[in-house]
Each structure stands twice: as structure tokens, then as C-alpha cells.
Amino acid sequence: xxxxxxxxxxxGSLIWHPGFPVAERRIARLPxxxxxxCMRSIHHRGTEAEPGLVLALDAAxxxxxxxxxxxxxxxxxxxTIAYLRERELISSAYLETWQAAELTDGPAVRALTYVIxxxxxxxxxxxxxxxxxxxxxxxxxxxxPNCEYLYNTEAHLAELGIADPDLGWLSARVRALxxx
Numbered sequence: 034x035x036x037x038x039x040x041x042x043x044x045g046s047l048i049w050h051p052g053f054p055v056a057e058r059r060i061a062r063l064p065x066x067x068x069x070x071c072m073r074s075i076h077h078r079g080t081e082a083e084p085g086l087v088l089a090l091d092a093a094x095x096x097x098x099x100x101x102x103x104x105x106x107x108x109x110x111x112x113t114i115a116y117l118r119e120r121e122l123i124s125s126a127y128l129e130t131w132q133a134a135e136l137t138d139g140p141a142v143r144a145l146t147y148v149i150x151x152x153x154x155x156x157x158x159x160x161x162x163x164x165x166x167x168x169x170x171x172x173x174x175x176x177x178p179n180c181e182y183l184y185n186t187e188a189h190l191a192e193l194g195i196a197d198p199d200l201g202w203l204s205a206r207v208r209a210l211x212x213x
Contacts, residue, residue: 036186039110040144041117042134044068044100045088046182049189052120053113054106060099060193061134065147067096069195070165070183071158072149073125078172078179086165088186089127089149091158099195102134102144103176114145121147124154126155166203180207 042063043051045109070086080086090098105113121127127147134144149156161167172179184207 038107038142039105039113040134040142041103041105042100042132042144042146043103044090044098045186047103047148048101048193050187051103053103053116054109055103056106057104059102059104059139060137060195061085061102061142061144062137063090063093063098063100063132063134063144065092065096066090066098066132066148067093068098068100068200069149069158070160070169070203071156073155073157074172074174074179075155076123077176078174078182079168080172080174083172084155084168085174085182086157086160086168087179087182089156090146091149093152099190100134101193102136102142117145117147124153124155126150126153156183162199162202163206166206166210169203170207180211183207 037114070090071091072087072089073084075084081193126148130146132146133141135141169179169183187204
């Protein structure tokens, strides 16, 4: 990869559905942030009347988030940024930032990263896990049931060897609530 490679940090659905041409995928860690169901979803995994929850990166001192850094194929940088802005900035709850992501088998890279805006009306950080499970078990939006988003993310993190105890607990609890 060249020094002008566009890197994108994924921590949720980008891991299993990047939607842009990927030249390379590497496990990475983002210090100062944690993966959290802290954003009410009114489009993709819920509705305005019955919001679901989606993952976001929430700032927290001493936290780390393990995820994936994607190197975008050369020549696809502009199209990728346009695509990600359309996908991630649908309601302005995410902020587009550049973060230093630490590759597990290499140096840190500057990565395009979408994080939650804690001042946005859709922000709901600090919800107890049981409340998150109840919401996720029943919500559904334009991209399908909220539980599918949870299950896909948890399964793909596990495939990559990335442990997320909260997502593991939520997956089991949501399955129980849904009678699965």
C-alpha cells in the first residue's frame, strides 16, 4: 500500500458489508473509542415511530475498539468517500473523522472513521444492556430486522477472532426474547 492509501475503519456493518472496492483488510484497534449500541436507528433498523439501535463509536477515556481497517482500491477513493457519506451521514448522527488506527500487524494508519455525535438527538449512550436487547429484539427498518444487524456483526467479529462480550451477551439475550 502506498502512503496515500485511503483507509476506512469498520466496527459494525462495514465489517461484513463494506460496499466499496477493498484492496486489503487488516485487523486494527482504535484507542479512545468503544463500540456501542448508542444510536437510535430511524431509517435502516427501525422507524421514527419505533426506533431500533445501531452501533456507533462512542468516545471513552481508556477504551479501545477492535475492528477492521480497509484499504480502498486505488482509483476508487472519491467514489468510496461519496458512498460512505451517503450511507453513514443519512441523519447526521455520525461525524466524519480521521483517526489513528493501530494495525495489529503493522504501524498506525490514518483512517476515515464515523463516530457518534453525542449532541445529536439520536444519541442514546448508556442504555442498560437489557433495554438494548428489548429494543433490538423488536425493531425493524428499511434494511430489515434490528436483530439481523446484531447477529451479523457479532458473528463476523467472532470469525475475525475479535471478542466483544457485550455483543455476545446481547445476541444470546435477543435470541431468548425472540424465542429462538
